[in-house]
Amino acid sequence: xxxxxxxxxxxxxxxxxxxxxxxxxxxxxxxxxxxxxxxxxxxxxxxxxxxxxxxxxxxxxxxxxxxxxxxxxxxxxxxxxxxxxxxxxxxxxxxxxxxxxxxxxxxxxxxxxxxxxxxxxxxxxxxxxxxxxxxxxxxxxxxxxxxxxxxxxxxxxxxxxxxxxxxxxxxxxxxxxxxxxxxxxxxxxxxxxxxxxxxxxxxxxxxxxxxxxxxxxxxxxxxxx
Numbered sequence: 001x002x003x004x005x006x007x008x009x010x011x012x013x014x015x016x017x018x019x020x021x022x023x024x025x026x027x028x029x030x031x032x033x034x035x036x037x038x039x040x041x042x043x044x045x046x047x048x049x050x051x052x053x054x055x056x057x058x059x060x061x062x063x064x065x066x067x068x069x070x071x072x073x074x075x076x077x078x079x080x081x082x083x084x085x086x087x088x089x090x091x092x093x094x095x096x097x098x099x100x101x102x103x104x105x106x107x108x109x110x111x112x113x114x115x116x117x118x119x120x121x122x123x124x125x126x127x128x129x130x131x132x133x134x135x136x137x138x139x140x141x142x143x144x145x146x147x148x149x150x151x152x153x154x155x156x157x158x159x160x161x162x163x164x165x166x167x168x169x170x171x172x173x174x175x176x177x178x179x180x181x182x183x184x185x186x187x188x189x190x191x192x193x194x195x196x197x198x199x200x201x202x203x204x205x206x207x208x209x210x211x212x213x214x215x216x217x218x219x220x221x222x223x224x225x
Contacts, residue, residue, distance in 0.1 A: 032143075035156065039142050044131060044162045045170065047215035049077050052131040052162065054208050055085075055123075056200040057141050058103050061096030065147035067116055068095060068105055070123050071200035073208065074130065085126045086201050088113045102198040117152045120145065124157065131160040135183045135207045138163040164211050171218045186210055 018026070055072035068091050074083040088105065090113045100106055134141055138161060145157045165181050168174075174181060178189045187194050187206055190213040196202035 031150065035146055035150075036139070036143065038156070039138060039146070039158055039161075042158050042160050043138060043166065044160055045166075047167065047211075047218055048131075048162065050131055051076050051129075052133050053085075053127045054133045054204045054211075055127075055137070055141065056134055056203040056207065057144060058105060058198070058200050059099065059144065060091040060093055061099040062093045064144050065151055066091050066093050067119075067144060067148060068099075068110055069103070069200045070119060071204050072123065072126060073201070073204045074126070075208065079208075079212065083126070084201070085123060087119045087122070089116050089119050090114065092116070104199065116148055117154065120148065120152075120154065120157075127159060131162065133162040133164070133207065133211060135186075135203075135210065136163060136165040136181075137161060138166060162211070164207060164214055167211075167214055167218070171221070172214070183207065183210070190214075 051074070053072050053074050055070065057067050057071075058069040060066040060068050068089050070085065070087055070089070072085040073081055074085075075081055088110050090110050092115070095105060095107050095110070132142075142157060142161065148154075149156050164186075168177055168181055168186070177186055180186070180189075183203065183206065184194060187210060190210060192206060192209045192213065194206060
């Protein structure tokens with residue numbers, strides 16, 4: 001047998017040690033990848049009929065886990081609204097000008113509001129036992145909450161979830177809905193009126209209507225393959 005030749009052995013002793021910030025970044029990336037996998041494992045991949053909570057967040061604009069509003073609508077298996085949750089939150093940083101322009105939420109509106117851990121406990125109690133739904137929540141809203149849970153030493157939020165963005169990409173394709181999968185573009189595509197975009201409770205109401213339209217389209221395609 002011909003002897004293999006090996007390249008020069010890498011001298012790991014000369015490797016530059018990581019700075020504390022580099023190490024924090026590495027640990028964060030590892031945590032994020034692992035947490036995303038745990039969240040994704042709870043995804044409901046097809047339209048379903050069950051009690052659920054439609055929810056949406058607004059952020060302060062400077063950190064992914066700096067949530068300034070949580071809004072949610074609880075619906076039963078027939079789609080009837082049974083309860084509403086909405087709370088403003090005092091941020092740990094500050095609200096950016098762009099966020100104020102989009103949402104209408106100002107610093108004065110939140111300066112005396114409770115901090116995030118307190119509101120999260122009430123939101124988790126509101127959701128308890130239900131699946132959740134939202135637009136692009138698998139990568140964004142749920143992960144933003146779990147970043148906050150990591151920061152404050154709280155149990156991770158991993159309920160069963162429906163993501164309207166993922167449902168569309170899985171069952172209908174981007175081209176079938178006009179090429180864009182942002183909430184505003186999809187509402188326009190399905191002729192769903194937008195009353196107050198980037199206002200959390202209004203976005204919950206719009207997402208619920210979007211889900212009904214998407215589920216109807218998916219059922220139609222399955223009945224006429």
